[in-house]
Amino acid sequence: MMPFPSMPRAAAASSLQQARQRMAWLLLSPALLVLLAVAGLPLLRTFWLSLSDAELSDLSARQFVGLANYLGEGGVLNDPQWWEAVRNTLWFTLLSVSLETVLGLGLAIMLNQRSRLKTMLRAAVLVPWAIPTVVSAKMWSWMLHDQFGVINSMLLALGLIAAPLAWTADPDLALLTIVLVDVWKTTPFMALLTLAALQMVPADCYEAARIDGVPAYSVFLHITLPLITPALVVAMIFRTLDALRVFDLIYVMTSNSRATKSMSVYVREQMIDFQLVGYGSAAATLLFVLIVLITMAYMTLARRRMEGN
Structure with missing residues:
Protein backbone atom coordinates (compact mmCIF):
# COMPACT_ATOMS: atom_id res chain seq x y z
CA MET A 1 0.00 0.00 0.00
CA LEU A 51 -14.46 71.80 -3.54
CA SER A 52 -17.25 74.24 -2.70
CA ASP A 53 -17.68 77.84 -1.59
CA ALA A 54 -19.36 76.86 1.68
CA GLU A 55 -19.55 79.46 4.44
CA LEU A 56 -20.10 78.92 8.14
CA SER A 57 -23.25 81.05 8.22
CA ASP A 58 -25.08 78.69 5.83
CA LEU A 59 -23.40 75.42 4.87
CA SER A 60 -26.37 74.28 2.81
CA ALA A 61 -26.13 77.25 0.42
CA ARG A 62 -22.92 76.12 -1.23
CA GLN A 63 -21.89 75.73 -4.83
CA PHE A 64 -19.35 73.47 -6.44
CA VAL A 65 -16.21 75.41 -7.43
CA GLY A 66 -13.82 72.55 -8.21
CA LEU A 67 -10.17 73.26 -7.40
CA ALA A 68 -10.64 77.03 -7.17
CA ASN A 69 -9.96 76.98 -3.43
CA TYR A 70 -6.64 75.31 -4.16
CA LEU A 71 -5.37 76.73 -7.45
CA GLY A 72 -7.59 79.73 -8.14
CA GLU A 73 -6.41 83.32 -8.10
CA GLY A 74 -7.42 83.61 -4.45
CA GLY A 75 -6.70 79.95 -3.66
CA VAL A 76 -4.71 78.62 -0.75
CA LEU A 77 -1.64 77.81 -2.83
CA ASN A 78 -1.51 81.40 -4.07
CA ASP A 79 -1.81 82.94 -0.60
CA PRO A 80 1.53 84.19 0.81
CA GLN A 81 0.19 83.81 4.36
CA TRP A 82 -0.34 80.09 3.74
CA TRP A 83 3.29 79.63 2.73
CA GLU A 84 4.38 81.62 5.79
CA ALA A 85 2.32 79.24 7.91
CA VAL A 86 3.95 76.26 6.17
CA ARG A 87 7.40 77.70 6.81
CA ASN A 88 6.62 78.41 10.47
CA THR A 89 5.24 74.90 10.96
CA LEU A 90 8.23 73.21 9.33
CA TRP A 91 10.71 75.28 11.35
CA PHE A 92 8.80 74.56 14.54
CA THR A 93 8.76 70.84 13.75
CA LEU A 94 12.44 70.66 12.84
CA LEU A 95 13.67 72.59 15.88
CA SER A 96 11.35 71.09 18.47
CA VAL A 97 11.69 67.45 17.39
CA SER A 98 15.49 67.71 17.08
CA LEU A 99 15.92 69.29 20.52
CA GLU A 100 13.43 66.94 22.16
CA THR A 101 15.16 63.89 20.69
CA VAL A 102 18.61 64.93 21.89
CA LEU A 103 17.45 66.08 25.33
CA GLY A 104 15.14 63.10 25.72
CA LEU A 105 17.97 60.72 24.93
CA GLY A 106 20.24 62.36 27.49
CA LEU A 107 17.49 62.38 30.09
CA ALA A 108 16.68 58.73 29.44
CA ILE A 109 20.33 57.74 29.88
CA MET A 110 20.41 59.58 33.22
CA LEU A 111 17.20 57.92 34.41
CA ASN A 112 18.49 54.52 33.33
CA GLN A 113 21.31 54.69 35.86
CA ARG A 114 20.98 52.89 39.17
CA SER A 115 19.69 55.19 41.88
CA ARG A 116 17.56 54.95 45.00
CA LEU A 117 15.59 57.96 43.79
CA LYS A 118 14.89 56.44 40.36
CA THR A 119 11.11 56.15 40.82
CA MET A 120 10.73 59.66 42.23
CA LEU A 121 12.91 61.16 39.49
CA ARG A 122 10.89 59.47 36.75
CA ALA A 123 7.65 60.75 38.25
CA ALA A 124 9.07 64.28 38.52
CA VAL A 125 10.27 64.26 34.93
CA LEU A 126 6.80 63.34 33.66
CA VAL A 127 5.11 66.31 35.35
CA PRO A 128 5.56 68.76 32.41
CA TRP A 129 4.16 66.20 29.98
CA ALA A 130 1.17 65.51 32.23
CA ILE A 131 0.14 69.18 32.35
CA PRO A 132 -2.49 69.98 29.67
CA THR A 133 -1.03 71.97 26.79
CA VAL A 134 -3.43 74.89 27.21
CA VAL A 135 -2.58 75.15 30.91
CA SER A 136 1.18 75.05 30.32
CA ALA A 137 0.89 77.56 27.46
CA LYS A 138 -1.03 80.01 29.65
CA MET A 139 1.39 79.47 32.52
CA TRP A 140 4.39 80.23 30.32
CA SER A 141 2.61 83.25 28.84
CA TRP A 142 2.39 84.75 32.32
CA MET A 143 5.97 83.83 33.16
CA LEU A 144 7.23 85.37 29.90
CA HIS A 145 5.17 88.57 30.15
CA ASP A 146 7.33 91.59 29.32
CA GLN A 147 6.12 93.67 32.29
CA PHE A 148 5.44 91.37 35.24
CA GLY A 149 6.81 88.02 34.04
CA VAL A 150 9.17 86.15 36.35
CA ILE A 151 11.55 85.23 33.50
CA ASN A 152 12.36 88.86 32.71
CA SER A 153 12.69 89.64 36.43
CA MET A 154 15.24 86.86 36.89
CA LEU A 155 17.23 87.83 33.80
CA LEU A 156 17.27 91.49 34.86
CA ALA A 157 18.42 90.55 38.35
CA LEU A 158 21.26 88.48 36.91
CA GLY A 159 22.25 91.28 34.54
CA LEU A 160 21.76 89.13 31.45
CA ILE A 161 19.42 91.64 29.79
CA ALA A 162 19.24 95.43 30.02
CA ALA A 163 15.50 95.77 29.42
CA PRO A 164 12.48 93.44 29.55
CA LEU A 165 11.97 91.34 26.44
CA ALA A 166 8.61 90.79 24.74
CA TRP A 167 9.12 87.06 24.32
CA THR A 168 5.80 86.30 22.63
CA ALA A 169 5.24 89.65 20.89
CA ASP A 170 8.64 90.19 19.27
CA PRO A 171 8.62 88.54 15.80
CA ASP A 172 12.30 87.67 16.19
CA LEU A 173 11.75 85.84 19.51
CA ALA A 174 8.19 84.49 19.35
CA LEU A 175 8.78 81.30 17.33
CA LEU A 176 11.92 80.37 19.26
CA THR A 177 10.07 80.98 22.53
CA ILE A 178 7.25 78.65 21.50
CA VAL A 179 9.79 76.00 20.46
CA LEU A 180 11.46 76.17 23.89
CA VAL A 181 8.11 75.89 25.69
CA ASP A 182 7.21 72.88 23.55
CA VAL A 183 10.61 71.32 24.28
CA TRP A 184 10.02 71.80 28.02
CA LYS A 185 6.65 70.08 27.81
CA THR A 186 7.34 67.21 25.39
CA THR A 187 10.92 66.17 26.16
CA PRO A 188 9.62 63.83 28.92
CA PHE A 189 7.58 61.98 26.28
CA MET A 190 10.70 61.33 24.22
CA ALA A 191 12.63 60.40 27.36
CA LEU A 192 9.96 57.90 28.39
CA LEU A 193 9.97 56.07 25.04
CA THR A 194 13.76 56.13 24.89
CA LEU A 195 14.04 54.84 28.45
CA ALA A 196 11.81 51.89 27.55
CA ALA A 197 14.15 51.09 24.65
CA LEU A 198 17.25 51.39 26.84
CA GLN A 199 15.85 48.90 29.32
CA MET A 200 15.40 46.37 26.51
CA VAL A 201 19.11 46.41 25.60
CA PRO A 202 20.67 43.08 26.76
CA ALA A 203 22.96 43.52 29.75
CA ASP A 204 25.37 40.96 28.22
CA CYS A 205 26.39 43.51 25.58
CA TYR A 206 27.51 45.99 28.24
CA GLU A 207 29.20 43.29 30.29
CA ALA A 208 31.23 42.09 27.30
CA ALA A 209 32.21 45.68 26.45
CA ARG A 210 33.27 46.30 30.05
CA ILE A 211 35.43 43.19 30.13
CA ASP A 212 37.08 44.18 26.83
CA GLY A 213 37.76 47.68 28.17
CA VAL A 214 35.72 49.49 25.52
CA PRO A 215 35.41 53.26 26.25
CA ALA A 216 32.03 54.56 27.30
CA TYR A 217 31.55 56.70 24.18
CA SER A 218 32.27 53.69 21.93
CA VAL A 219 29.74 51.63 23.87
CA PHE A 220 27.15 54.33 23.30
CA LEU A 221 27.93 54.77 19.59
CA HIS A 222 28.32 51.11 18.63
CA ILE A 223 26.03 49.27 21.07
CA THR A 224 23.44 51.50 22.69
CA LEU A 225 22.55 53.82 19.81
CA PRO A 226 22.13 51.13 17.09
CA LEU A 227 19.95 49.00 19.38
CA ILE A 228 17.60 51.83 20.38
CA THR A 229 17.44 53.45 16.92
CA PRO A 230 14.13 51.73 15.94
CA ALA A 231 12.47 53.06 19.11
CA LEU A 232 13.92 56.53 18.50
CA VAL A 233 12.57 56.52 14.95
CA VAL A 234 9.08 55.61 16.18
CA ALA A 235 9.22 58.33 18.84
CA MET A 236 10.40 60.92 16.30
CA ILE A 237 7.60 59.96 13.89
CA PHE A 238 5.01 60.40 16.65
CA ARG A 239 6.45 63.77 17.62
CA THR A 240 6.70 64.89 13.99
CA LEU A 241 3.03 64.09 13.43
CA ASP A 242 2.11 65.99 16.59
CA ALA A 243 4.33 68.98 15.79
CA LEU A 244 3.07 69.37 12.22
CA ARG A 245 -0.49 69.85 13.45
CA VAL A 246 0.40 72.09 16.41
CA PHE A 247 -2.38 74.50 17.29
CA ASP A 248 -3.18 75.02 20.96
CA LEU A 249 0.31 76.03 22.12
CA ILE A 250 0.76 78.63 19.38
CA TYR A 251 -2.79 79.96 19.51
CA VAL A 252 -2.82 80.41 23.29
CA MET A 253 0.58 82.12 23.41
CA THR A 254 0.51 84.26 20.25
CA SER A 255 -3.01 83.93 18.77
CA ASN A 256 -3.01 84.81 15.04
CA SER A 257 0.44 86.40 14.91
CA ARG A 258 1.95 86.01 11.44
CA ALA A 259 5.38 85.40 12.95
CA THR A 260 4.24 82.13 14.55
CA LYS A 261 1.07 81.18 12.67
CA SER A 262 1.02 77.45 11.98
CA MET A 263 -0.99 75.66 9.32
CA SER A 264 -3.59 74.59 11.90
CA VAL A 265 -3.95 78.18 13.14
CA TYR A 266 -4.34 79.30 9.52
CA VAL A 267 -7.13 76.74 9.01
CA ARG A 268 -8.91 77.90 12.15
CA GLU A 269 -8.61 81.54 11.09
CA GLN A 270 -10.19 80.87 7.70
CA MET A 271 -13.00 78.71 9.06
CA ILE A 272 -13.95 80.59 12.24
CA ASP A 273 -12.77 84.19 11.89
CA PHE A 274 -13.52 84.57 8.18
CA GLN A 275 -16.24 81.83 8.12
CA LEU A 276 -14.88 80.46 4.85
CA VAL A 277 -15.52 76.76 5.42
CA GLY A 278 -14.72 75.74 1.83
CA TYR A 279 -11.47 77.67 1.77
CA GLY A 280 -10.51 76.46 5.24
CA SER A 281 -11.32 72.87 4.27
CA ALA A 282 -8.93 73.20 1.33
CA ALA A 283 -6.18 74.36 3.69
CA ALA A 284 -6.98 71.49 6.08
CA THR A 285 -6.78 69.00 3.21
CA LEU A 286 -3.39 70.36 2.17
CA LEU A 287 -2.22 70.07 5.78
CA PHE A 288 -3.29 66.43 5.84
CA VAL A 289 -1.55 65.68 2.53
CA LEU A 290 1.65 67.38 3.72
CA ILE A 291 1.67 65.37 6.95
CA VAL A 292 1.17 62.12 5.04
CA LEU A 293 3.97 62.90 2.57
CA ILE A 294 6.46 63.94 5.27
CA THR A 295 5.65 60.87 7.37
CA MET A 296 6.06 58.51 4.41
CA ALA A 297 9.38 60.11 3.48
CA TYR A 298 10.51 59.95 7.12
CA MET A 299 9.66 56.25 7.43
CA THR A 300 11.24 55.38 4.09
CA LEU A 301 14.53 57.08 4.94
CA ALA A 302 14.60 55.54 8.40
CA ARG A 303 13.91 52.06 7.02
CA ARG A 304 16.66 52.38 4.43
CA ARG A 305 19.12 53.56 7.05
CA MET A 306 18.30 50.67 9.40
CA GLU A 307 18.54 48.16 6.55
CA GLY A 308 21.88 49.65 5.53
CA ASN A 309 23.19 49.19 9.05
Missing part, protein backbone atom coordinates in the same frame (compact mmCIF):
# COMPACT_ATOMS: atom_id res chain seq x y z
CA MET A 2 1.61 3.22 -1.17
CA PRO A 3 1.68 6.16 1.32
CA PHE A 4 -0.04 9.40 0.41
CA PRO A 5 2.41 12.01 -0.87
CA SER A 6 3.27 14.49 1.86
CA MET A 7 2.85 18.19 1.25
CA PRO A 8 6.18 19.96 0.67
CA ARG A 9 7.38 21.96 3.65
CA ALA A 10 7.51 25.20 1.69
CA ALA A 11 3.88 24.83 0.58
CA ALA A 12 2.79 23.99 4.12
CA ALA A 13 4.61 27.00 5.54
CA SER A 14 3.07 29.23 2.86
CA SER A 15 -0.41 27.93 3.62
CA LEU A 16 0.09 28.48 7.35
CA GLN A 17 1.35 32.00 6.72
CA GLN A 18 -1.69 32.80 4.56
CA ALA A 19 -4.02 31.44 7.25
CA ARG A 20 -2.33 33.63 9.85
CA GLN A 21 -2.65 36.68 7.63
CA ARG A 22 -6.34 36.02 7.06
CA MET A 23 -6.87 35.65 10.80
CA ALA A 24 -4.94 38.87 11.45
CA TRP A 25 -7.08 40.82 8.98
CA LEU A 26 -10.21 39.27 10.47
CA LEU A 27 -9.21 40.39 13.97
CA LEU A 28 -8.24 43.85 12.77
CA SER A 29 -11.35 44.45 10.69
CA PRO A 30 -13.54 45.80 13.57
CA ALA A 31 -10.87 48.34 14.53
CA LEU A 32 -10.37 49.30 10.88
CA LEU A 33 -14.11 49.82 10.41
CA VAL A 34 -14.28 52.04 13.49
CA LEU A 35 -11.23 54.00 12.28
CA LEU A 36 -12.84 54.42 8.88
CA ALA A 37 -16.02 55.74 10.44
CA VAL A 38 -14.26 58.05 12.92
CA ALA A 39 -11.46 59.37 10.69
CA GLY A 40 -12.22 58.43 7.10
CA LEU A 41 -15.68 59.92 6.76
CA PRO A 42 -14.73 63.34 8.24
CA LEU A 43 -11.72 63.44 5.90
CA LEU A 44 -13.94 62.74 2.90
CA ARG A 45 -16.42 65.40 4.02
CA THR A 46 -13.62 67.92 4.49
CA PHE A 47 -12.33 67.22 0.98
CA TRP A 48 -15.86 67.55 -0.44
CA LEU A 49 -16.36 70.89 1.31
CA SER A 50 -13.00 72.07 -0.04
Whole structure:
Protein backbone atom coordinates (compact mmCIF):
# COMPACT_ATOMS: atom_id res chain seq x y z
CA MET A 1 0.00 0.00 0.00
CA MET A 2 1.61 3.22 -1.17
CA PRO A 3 1.68 6.16 1.32
CA PHE A 4 -0.04 9.40 0.41
CA PRO A 5 2.41 12.01 -0.87
CA SER A 6 3.27 14.49 1.86
CA MET A 7 2.85 18.19 1.25
CA PRO A 8 6.18 19.96 0.67
CA ARG A 9 7.38 21.96 3.65
CA ALA A 10 7.51 25.20 1.69
CA ALA A 11 3.88 24.83 0.58
CA ALA A 12 2.79 23.99 4.12
CA ALA A 13 4.61 27.00 5.54
CA SER A 14 3.07 29.23 2.86
CA SER A 15 -0.41 27.93 3.62
CA LEU A 16 0.09 28.48 7.35
CA GLN A 17 1.35 32.00 6.72
CA GLN A 18 -1.69 32.80 4.56
CA ALA A 19 -4.02 31.44 7.25
CA ARG A 20 -2.33 33.63 9.85
CA GLN A 21 -2.65 36.68 7.63
CA ARG A 22 -6.34 36.02 7.06
CA MET A 23 -6.87 35.65 10.80
CA ALA A 24 -4.94 38.87 11.45
CA TRP A 25 -7.08 40.82 8.98
CA LEU A 26 -10.21 39.27 10.47
CA LEU A 27 -9.21 40.39 13.97
CA LEU A 28 -8.24 43.85 12.77
CA SER A 29 -11.35 44.45 10.69
CA PRO A 30 -13.54 45.80 13.57
CA ALA A 31 -10.87 48.34 14.53
CA LEU A 32 -10.37 49.30 10.88
CA LEU A 33 -14.11 49.82 10.41
CA VAL A 34 -14.28 52.04 13.49
CA LEU A 35 -11.23 54.00 12.28
CA LEU A 36 -12.84 54.42 8.88
CA ALA A 37 -16.02 55.74 10.44
CA VAL A 38 -14.26 58.05 12.92
CA ALA A 39 -11.46 59.37 10.69
CA GLY A 40 -12.22 58.43 7.10
CA LEU A 41 -15.68 59.92 6.76
CA PRO A 42 -14.73 63.34 8.24
CA LEU A 43 -11.72 63.44 5.90
CA LEU A 44 -13.94 62.74 2.90
CA ARG A 45 -16.42 65.40 4.02
CA THR A 46 -13.62 67.92 4.49
CA PHE A 47 -12.33 67.22 0.98
CA TRP A 48 -15.86 67.55 -0.44
CA LEU A 49 -16.36 70.89 1.31
CA SER A 50 -13.00 72.07 -0.04
CA LEU A 51 -14.46 71.80 -3.54
CA SER A 52 -17.25 74.24 -2.70
CA ASP A 53 -17.68 77.84 -1.59
CA ALA A 54 -19.36 76.86 1.68
CA GLU A 55 -19.55 79.46 4.44
CA LEU A 56 -20.10 78.92 8.14
CA SER A 57 -23.25 81.05 8.22
CA ASP A 58 -25.08 78.69 5.83
CA LEU A 59 -23.40 75.42 4.87
CA SER A 60 -26.37 74.28 2.81
CA ALA A 61 -26.13 77.25 0.42
CA ARG A 62 -22.92 76.12 -1.23
CA GLN A 63 -21.89 75.73 -4.83
CA PHE A 64 -19.35 73.47 -6.44
CA VAL A 65 -16.21 75.41 -7.43
CA GLY A 66 -13.82 72.55 -8.21
CA LEU A 67 -10.17 73.26 -7.40
CA ALA A 68 -10.64 77.03 -7.17
CA ASN A 69 -9.96 76.98 -3.43
CA TYR A 70 -6.64 75.31 -4.16
CA LEU A 71 -5.37 76.73 -7.45
CA GLY A 72 -7.59 79.73 -8.14
CA GLU A 73 -6.41 83.32 -8.10
CA GLY A 74 -7.42 83.61 -4.45
CA GLY A 75 -6.70 79.95 -3.66
CA VAL A 76 -4.71 78.62 -0.75
CA LEU A 77 -1.64 77.81 -2.83
CA ASN A 78 -1.51 81.40 -4.07
CA ASP A 79 -1.81 82.94 -0.60
CA PRO A 80 1.53 84.19 0.81
CA GLN A 81 0.19 83.81 4.36
CA TRP A 82 -0.34 80.09 3.74
CA TRP A 83 3.29 79.63 2.73
CA GLU A 84 4.38 81.62 5.79
CA ALA A 85 2.32 79.24 7.91
CA VAL A 86 3.95 76.26 6.17
CA ARG A 87 7.40 77.70 6.81
CA ASN A 88 6.62 78.41 10.47
CA THR A 89 5.24 74.90 10.96
CA LEU A 90 8.23 73.21 9.33
CA TRP A 91 10.71 75.28 11.35
CA PHE A 92 8.80 74.56 14.54
CA THR A 93 8.76 70.84 13.75
CA LEU A 94 12.44 70.66 12.84
CA LEU A 95 13.67 72.59 15.88
CA SER A 96 11.35 71.09 18.47
CA VAL A 97 11.69 67.45 17.39
CA SER A 98 15.49 67.71 17.08
CA LEU A 99 15.92 69.29 20.52
CA GLU A 100 13.43 66.94 22.16
CA THR A 101 15.16 63.89 20.69
CA VAL A 102 18.61 64.93 21.89
CA LEU A 103 17.45 66.08 25.33
CA GLY A 104 15.14 63.10 25.72
CA LEU A 105 17.97 60.72 24.93
CA GLY A 106 20.24 62.36 27.49
CA LEU A 107 17.49 62.38 30.09
CA ALA A 108 16.68 58.73 29.44
CA ILE A 109 20.33 57.74 29.88
CA MET A 110 20.41 59.58 33.22
CA LEU A 111 17.20 57.92 34.41
CA ASN A 112 18.49 54.52 33.33
CA GLN A 113 21.31 54.69 35.86
CA ARG A 114 20.98 52.89 39.17
CA SER A 115 19.69 55.19 41.88
CA ARG A 116 17.56 54.95 45.00
CA LEU A 117 15.59 57.96 43.79
CA LYS A 118 14.89 56.44 40.36
CA THR A 119 11.11 56.15 40.82
CA MET A 120 10.73 59.66 42.23
CA LEU A 121 12.91 61.16 39.49
CA ARG A 122 10.89 59.47 36.75
CA ALA A 123 7.65 60.75 38.25
CA ALA A 124 9.07 64.28 38.52
CA VAL A 125 10.27 64.26 34.93
CA LEU A 126 6.80 63.34 33.66
CA VAL A 127 5.11 66.31 35.35
CA PRO A 128 5.56 68.76 32.41
CA TRP A 129 4.16 66.20 29.98
CA ALA A 130 1.17 65.51 32.23
CA ILE A 131 0.14 69.18 32.35
CA PRO A 132 -2.49 69.98 29.67
CA THR A 133 -1.03 71.97 26.79
CA VAL A 134 -3.43 74.89 27.21
CA VAL A 135 -2.58 75.15 30.91
CA SER A 136 1.18 75.05 30.32
CA ALA A 137 0.89 77.56 27.46
CA LYS A 138 -1.03 80.01 29.65
CA MET A 139 1.39 79.47 32.52
CA TRP A 140 4.39 80.23 30.32
CA SER A 141 2.61 83.25 28.84
CA TRP A 142 2.39 84.75 32.32
CA MET A 143 5.97 83.83 33.16
CA LEU A 144 7.23 85.37 29.90
CA HIS A 145 5.17 88.57 30.15
CA ASP A 146 7.33 91.59 29.32
CA GLN A 147 6.12 93.67 32.29
CA PHE A 148 5.44 91.37 35.24
CA GLY A 149 6.81 88.02 34.04
CA VAL A 150 9.17 86.15 36.35
CA ILE A 151 11.55 85.23 33.50
CA ASN A 152 12.36 88.86 32.71
CA SER A 153 12.69 89.64 36.43
CA MET A 154 15.24 86.86 36.89
CA LEU A 155 17.23 87.83 33.80
CA LEU A 156 17.27 91.49 34.86
CA ALA A 157 18.42 90.55 38.35
CA LEU A 158 21.26 88.48 36.91
CA GLY A 159 22.25 91.28 34.54
CA LEU A 160 21.76 89.13 31.45
CA ILE A 161 19.42 91.64 29.79
CA ALA A 162 19.24 95.43 30.02
CA ALA A 163 15.50 95.77 29.42
CA PRO A 164 12.48 93.44 29.55
CA LEU A 165 11.97 91.34 26.44
CA ALA A 166 8.61 90.79 24.74
CA TRP A 167 9.12 87.06 24.32
CA THR A 168 5.80 86.30 22.63
CA ALA A 169 5.24 89.65 20.89
CA ASP A 170 8.64 90.19 19.27
CA PRO A 171 8.62 88.54 15.80
CA ASP A 172 12.30 87.67 16.19
CA LEU A 173 11.75 85.84 19.51
CA ALA A 174 8.19 84.49 19.35
CA LEU A 175 8.78 81.30 17.33
CA LEU A 176 11.92 80.37 19.26
CA THR A 177 10.07 80.98 22.53
CA ILE A 178 7.25 78.65 21.50
CA VAL A 179 9.79 76.00 20.46
CA LEU A 180 11.46 76.17 23.89
CA VAL A 181 8.11 75.89 25.69
CA ASP A 182 7.21 72.88 23.55
CA VAL A 183 10.61 71.32 24.28
CA TRP A 184 10.02 71.80 28.02
CA LYS A 185 6.65 70.08 27.81
CA THR A 186 7.34 67.21 25.39
CA THR A 187 10.92 66.17 26.16
CA PRO A 188 9.62 63.83 28.92
CA PHE A 189 7.58 61.98 26.28
CA MET A 190 10.70 61.33 24.22
CA ALA A 191 12.63 60.40 27.36
CA LEU A 192 9.96 57.90 28.39
CA LEU A 193 9.97 56.07 25.04
CA THR A 194 13.76 56.13 24.89
CA LEU A 195 14.04 54.84 28.45
CA ALA A 196 11.81 51.89 27.55
CA ALA A 197 14.15 51.09 24.65
CA LEU A 198 17.25 51.39 26.84
CA GLN A 199 15.85 48.90 29.32
CA MET A 200 15.40 46.37 26.51
CA VAL A 201 19.11 46.41 25.60
CA PRO A 202 20.67 43.08 26.76
CA ALA A 203 22.96 43.52 29.75
CA ASP A 204 25.37 40.96 28.22
CA CYS A 205 26.39 43.51 25.58
CA TYR A 206 27.51 45.99 28.24
CA GLU A 207 29.20 43.29 30.29
CA ALA A 208 31.23 42.09 27.30
CA ALA A 209 32.21 45.68 26.45
CA ARG A 210 33.27 46.30 30.05
CA ILE A 211 35.43 43.19 30.13
CA ASP A 212 37.08 44.18 26.83
CA GLY A 213 37.76 47.68 28.17
CA VAL A 214 35.72 49.49 25.52
CA PRO A 215 35.41 53.26 26.25
CA ALA A 216 32.03 54.56 27.30
CA TYR A 217 31.55 56.70 24.18
CA SER A 218 32.27 53.69 21.93
CA VAL A 219 29.74 51.63 23.87
CA PHE A 220 27.15 54.33 23.30
CA LEU A 221 27.93 54.77 19.59
CA HIS A 222 28.32 51.11 18.63
CA ILE A 223 26.03 49.27 21.07
CA THR A 224 23.44 51.50 22.69
CA LEU A 225 22.55 53.82 19.81
CA PRO A 226 22.13 51.13 17.09
CA LEU A 227 19.95 49.00 19.38
CA ILE A 228 17.60 51.83 20.38
CA THR A 229 17.44 53.45 16.92
CA PRO A 230 14.13 51.73 15.94
CA ALA A 231 12.47 53.06 19.11
CA LEU A 232 13.92 56.53 18.50
CA VAL A 233 12.57 56.52 14.95
CA VAL A 234 9.08 55.61 16.18
CA ALA A 235 9.22 58.33 18.84
CA MET A 236 10.40 60.92 16.30
CA ILE A 237 7.60 59.96 13.89
CA PHE A 238 5.01 60.40 16.65
CA ARG A 239 6.45 63.77 17.62
CA THR A 240 6.70 64.89 13.99
CA LEU A 241 3.03 64.09 13.43
CA ASP A 242 2.11 65.99 16.59
CA ALA A 243 4.33 68.98 15.79
CA LEU A 244 3.07 69.37 12.22
CA ARG A 245 -0.49 69.85 13.45
CA VAL A 246 0.40 72.09 16.41
CA PHE A 247 -2.38 74.50 17.29
CA ASP A 248 -3.18 75.02 20.96
CA LEU A 249 0.31 76.03 22.12
CA ILE A 250 0.76 78.63 19.38
CA TYR A 251 -2.79 79.96 19.51
CA VAL A 252 -2.82 80.41 23.29
CA MET A 253 0.58 82.12 23.41
CA THR A 254 0.51 84.26 20.25
CA SER A 255 -3.01 83.93 18.77
CA ASN A 256 -3.01 84.81 15.04
CA SER A 257 0.44 86.40 14.91
CA ARG A 258 1.95 86.01 11.44
CA ALA A 259 5.38 85.40 12.95
CA THR A 260 4.24 82.13 14.55
CA LYS A 261 1.07 81.18 12.67
CA SER A 262 1.02 77.45 11.98
CA MET A 263 -0.99 75.66 9.32
CA SER A 264 -3.59 74.59 11.90
CA VAL A 265 -3.95 78.18 13.14
CA TYR A 266 -4.34 79.30 9.52
CA VAL A 267 -7.13 76.74 9.01
CA ARG A 268 -8.91 77.90 12.15
CA GLU A 269 -8.61 81.54 11.09
CA GLN A 270 -10.19 80.87 7.70
CA MET A 271 -13.00 78.71 9.06
CA ILE A 272 -13.95 80.59 12.24
CA ASP A 273 -12.77 84.19 11.89
CA PHE A 274 -13.52 84.57 8.18
CA GLN A 275 -16.24 81.83 8.12
CA LEU A 276 -14.88 80.46 4.85
CA VAL A 277 -15.52 76.76 5.42
CA GLY A 278 -14.72 75.74 1.83
CA TYR A 279 -11.47 77.67 1.77
CA GLY A 280 -10.51 76.46 5.24
CA SER A 281 -11.32 72.87 4.27
CA ALA A 282 -8.93 73.20 1.33
CA ALA A 283 -6.18 74.36 3.69
CA ALA A 284 -6.98 71.49 6.08
CA THR A 285 -6.78 69.00 3.21
CA LEU A 286 -3.39 70.36 2.17
CA LEU A 287 -2.22 70.07 5.78
CA PHE A 288 -3.29 66.43 5.84
CA VAL A 289 -1.55 65.68 2.53
CA LEU A 290 1.65 67.38 3.72
CA ILE A 291 1.67 65.37 6.95
CA VAL A 292 1.17 62.12 5.04
CA LEU A 293 3.97 62.90 2.57
CA ILE A 294 6.46 63.94 5.27
CA THR A 295 5.65 60.87 7.37
CA MET A 296 6.06 58.51 4.41
CA ALA A 297 9.38 60.11 3.48
CA TYR A 298 10.51 59.95 7.12
CA MET A 299 9.66 56.25 7.43
CA THR A 300 11.24 55.38 4.09
CA LEU A 301 14.53 57.08 4.94
CA ALA A 302 14.60 55.54 8.40
CA ARG A 303 13.91 52.06 7.02
CA ARG A 304 16.66 52.38 4.43
CA ARG A 305 19.12 53.56 7.05
CA MET A 306 18.30 50.67 9.40
CA GLU A 307 18.54 48.16 6.55
CA GLY A 308 21.88 49.65 5.53
CA ASN A 309 23.19 49.19 9.05
